[in-house]
Amino acid sequence: MEPMDRDDSTSPDYKPMNGMEFDSEELAYEFYNMYGRRVEFSIRRHIHYKNKHSGKLISRIFVCSKEGLRTIDKRDHLTKNPRAETRTSCDAKMIIKLDKSSGRYRVVQFEETHSHDLVIQECAHMLPSQRNVTSSQGAEMELAQDSGIPPKLSFELMGREVGGREALGFTKQDQKNYLQSQRQKKLAYGEAGCLLKYFQKQALENPSFFYAVQLDSDEQITNIFWADARMILDYGLFGDVVSFDTTYRTNEANRPFGVFVGFNHHRETVIFGATLMYDETSDSFTWSFETFLEAMSNKALKSIFTDQDAAMAKACANVMPNTYHLLCTWHIMQNAIKKASSIFKGDDRVTTFLSKCMNNYEEEDEFLLVWEAMLTEYGAHDNPWLTSIFRLKEKWAKPYVKWAWTAGMHSTQLSESFNARLKPYVKSDYDVRGSIFQAL
Incomplete structure (x- = not known):
């Protein structure tokens, strides 16, 4: 395509x-x-x-944001709402x-x-490169x-002040990113300092106390x-089966609080451990x-229960390749009721069918036959949720998980119960150090 002409685009200025x-x-x-x-x-x-020696920049390429093409992500089948393709190899x-x-950069x-x-x-x-949150707006x-x-x-409100949201010069996502960066700085100098001081005190009182922090490129605390x-x-006694969940948020920064939970012989x-995370990315998980395995002398889990988070699944596969990764039934x-009940014409029908797949069919051939019959009966071969959950069948269907040691655990209910216990102690405006450790 020929370049789009603009009357003033040839100005040498x-x-x-x-x-x-x-x-x-x-x-x-x-300038560009x-x-x-x-x-x-x-x-x-x-x-x-x-x-290589001085670290000084030698050259840089500035490109149109539509340069290249998006690389293929093997986790695309786990994406609920895939982003539209925006690159055109410009x-x-x-x-x-x-x-x-001269020490200057030349075009x-x-x-x-x-x-x-x-x-x-x-x-x-x-446009993405033009949007900006000014200091006064921040x-x-x-x-x-x-x-x-x-x-x-x-x-x-800010949109009305300037005559419309389109005149702000930034989007809601830009606002979210800005506030998130500010929360990060506050945590680095506020709550994080209190937590580290508490950890140091605990380590002095008991050398077996373990803690670790992760820093970003700016040496700010993240996880x-x-x-x-x-x-x-x-964990040494009862850590074969663990439930891990991050649905609880602890403070005004809305940081995920993850807990490794199990049960004892009673x-x-x-x-078994707790983590205060900056975000729910694969790197953070x-x-x-x-770090959890390091604290536990690298004793591997036999099974771990989580929700259907794709980033968490990737981290499990990379860090614990020999551990059974099971999904919370x-x-x-709950997702089946939201995504597929209309196809089955009732909540009871979809839950009954999945319950049978989770508990009744011992052999893989039998399970696959029943699943295919269901898709044909309800005309659901193209249903995206059923397709995605079938790809994860090794993590929930009985023919695949029957060999996993679960100690009778089938879900992350232990984590959910613990979250309920946290509620009286942890509120968004509470001090994280005091509230979390009081609950634990």
Whole structure:
């Protein structure tokens, strides 16, 4: 496709040209981004190279945000609402290289042609690289949050102040990201400091107390794990089967609180460890699982029960490849009622059928035959939820899980029960250190 013409896009004042120089990479980015604003496309940073010894940036490629194509993710079948494809292999770009003699960055290549239609001028300010939360807007967001105003209402109010949400220059997701980054900073200097001080005190009183923290690239605390001597001892005795759940949120930052739970020889609930996580990404789960095993002298689990979180499943497979990863049957039933009851024409029918698949059919051939018959009877071969849950059959259907040692556990109900116990102690405006450890 030929580049979209703009009457003023050929102006030498802002159009990139070979030989143009900049004092820094950041200034080059700002210039190309300004050009993108006027021509109506979004930009992003791409490949760069640095000097191996000094670490100084040697070259950088700035590209159109539609450059390349999205890579295939093996977990796509687990995605409930897949994102639309937005990349078109666009070749538009600007390449800069460091001129050693002058110490400045020079434009060595500029490609103007785009392989897609450009946006209209009225929408250019909402392109990803153009959106920005100003310092005054950020202050207003934080003030609204501290006053108890929900982010949705705060966003609507700020939109009315400037004559409409489209004039804000940022989206609801940008607002969410900004507030999340601010919460991260507050935790780093507030609650996290209290927690670390508490951990250090516990470790001095009992050397068996274990705790670990994970830092990000800016040396800010992200994930925290701990287990006291009693938890470690209980795991050594009863840690073959564990339930792990992160549905509880502990503080105003809405950070997930994960607990490793099991039961003892009296079938009483016992806790093996706890983790306060920054988010529910695969990296955070991987760190939490690895740290949990480290605290338990790397004694592997026989079975672990979780919900249907794809990031958690990936972490389980990477960290505990020899552990049976089982799905909570209660969660499956609840999702079936929401996603498939209309096909079965009733909640009782779908739960009855899944219950039989979970408990009645011993052999794989029998299970597969019954499943196929169900799809044919209800015309449900194309139902996305049934397709996705069938792909996970090795984690819940009896022919596959009958060999797993579960000690009679079938769900994450232990975790749910523990969450109920937490409620009287942990509220969003409570001190995390005091409330969590009082509950534990």
